[in-house]
Amino acid sequence: MNFPEDFLHYVWQFRSFDNNDLTTADGENLKILHQGFLNKNAGPDFNNAKVQLGETVWAGNIEIHIKSSDWLKHNHQSNASYENVILHVVYENDVEIKRIDGSVLPVLELKNRIADALIEKYENLFLTLTDFPCIAQIRHVDKLIVDSFLSRTLVERFEQKTQAVMETLNELNGNWDETFYRFIARNFGFKVNALPFELFAKALPQQIYSKHKNNQLQIEALVFGSAGFLNNKFDGEYPIKLQQEFRFLQKKYNIKPIEVSIWKFMRMRPQNFPTLRLAQFAALIVKSNHLFSKVMEVREVAGLRRLFDDLPVNDYWKTHYHFKSEAVSVSTQIGKTSVDNILLNTVALFLFAYGKHTGTQFYISRAIKLLESLPAEENAIIERFDSANVKIDNAFASQGILQLKKQYCDQKKCLSCGIGIKILKQA
Known part of the structure; x- marks a missing residue:
């Protein structure tokens, strides 16, 4: 026998033991009407x-242990919560x-009622050294069961991410735009x-942009200056103009x-350099200030993608990755993979979080x-x-997989996983 108490929870919950002619340890007939x-x-x-x-x-509660003596080890004998x-x-x-009042507590022993095949399958699943315990078995689980549990883990993942959104929302007094x-x-x-961009956004509140929405150079100066890139000496006309604009705006x-x-x-x-990303971010602000409102209005996926298309990135960045030297040719637009990443990790998250928060x-x-x-x-x-045929x-599916791996596979919570439970039931 090499299993934790959680395994007995599974066995009891799904009645995965021999239910015939049940009796308590003192020989009294037992019927389980509801577990x-x-x-x-x-x-x-x-x-x-x-x-x-x-x-x-x-009618009342059930307590489960590997050994009945665990009741004493856990000090239940002096805890009134266990009297029922x-x-x-x-x-x-x-x-x-015995209970606190001295009456003997009825006990059901499962030692000879759990199939050896079930115990072996559990041990093979739970005690494996891999961080993907059911890698050999998951291919045999019905796709509907896998998809159903991935739907659950996807929702779990987004509910967890929503907590971070709510924390920031509370910090900003309910300002969804900010x-x-x-x-x-x-x-x-x-x-x-990610962290530098987050600190930059805190240093430069969105509301400041709205006062300069018709002046692209000032928007760019605010972005690069707040990000710390305008403290050097420059030779080029464009960075010098940014520096001059920011000196005024910084004081203001x-x-x-x-x-x-x-x-x-x-x-x-180079196309991922933060300077180029900041140029794209400034262009996004110029094109769509107060972007959250636009995201909430646009219903079609194609329309959401267009919010990130044809950004008016300053021509300077067609020949530069940073302020230090020129480049032959630079693509200034956000790539499709990057747009997909933003739609997944920010847009979809905020649609979900807003729906949860408002009950919509x-x-x-x-x-x-x-x-x-x-x-x-x-x-x-x-x-x-x-590779395991999932x-x-x-x-939707890949986000569910990432949550499944992090919260179930890595922590060996096979008994809380709908896929793991199905594998055990096939024993």
Whole structure:
């Protein structure tokens, strides 16, 4: 026997044991009328169960242990919360347990009632050293079951991400526009420069742009100056103009630029340099200030994509990746993969979060539809599941996979996973 108490929770919840001629340890006939509901909070393991002992029907709670003596180890004998336990379910009954009032607690021993094949399958699944326990079995699970659980994990993932949105929203006194601005700025940094972009957005509130929406040079000066890139001496006409504009705007709005040294350039492709991303971000502000309102209005995916197309990036960046030297030819527009990343990680998230916050299913449905229209991410995790014959058609599925891997596979929570449960039921 090599399994934790959680395995017995599974066995009891799904009645995956020999239910014939059940008796308690003292020989009293036992019928399970309802096994109760798994309790994930403090107290007995299952609530609102119903069993028949002899001729009497009892309603109450079920407590489960590997050994009956665990009741004493856990100090349940002195905890009034366990007085309403009507049945003690254990793998091995090694000691008689009494309630606080002195009455003997009925116990069901499962030691000889769980199939060896089920225990072996669980041990093979749970005790494997891999971080993908069911890599060999998942291909045999019905696609409907896999897809159903991925739908659940996708929602879990977005609900968790929504918490971060709500924290920032509260910090900004319910300002959705400013909250969205901070998140999309962070997204523009992608993984490497996400933090610098976030700090930059905090240093330069979105409301300042609106006062200069008809002056592209001033918008660009605000962006590059707040990001810390205008403190050097320049030779070129364009960066000198930016510097002059920012000196005035900095004093006017009391802007404190972030430290330029936190931006990362090393081991990056030039088209991903933060200077070019900042130029694109400034162009997005010029094209669509208060972008959150536009995102909420545009219903079609193609329309959302157009918000990021044909950005009016300054011509200077057609021949520069940064302010230091010229380049032969530079593509100044955001690539399709990057736009997909923004639609997935910011736009879909905010549609979902806004729908949750306001109780409006319409926006949640739009978020789901957007995810279904976006291609699946490409990374090592997705490749492993794909090699195990898990069909991953779109970002909806790939986001569900990432949550499944992080919250279930990595933590060996096979007994809480709909896929893992199905594999065990096939024993």
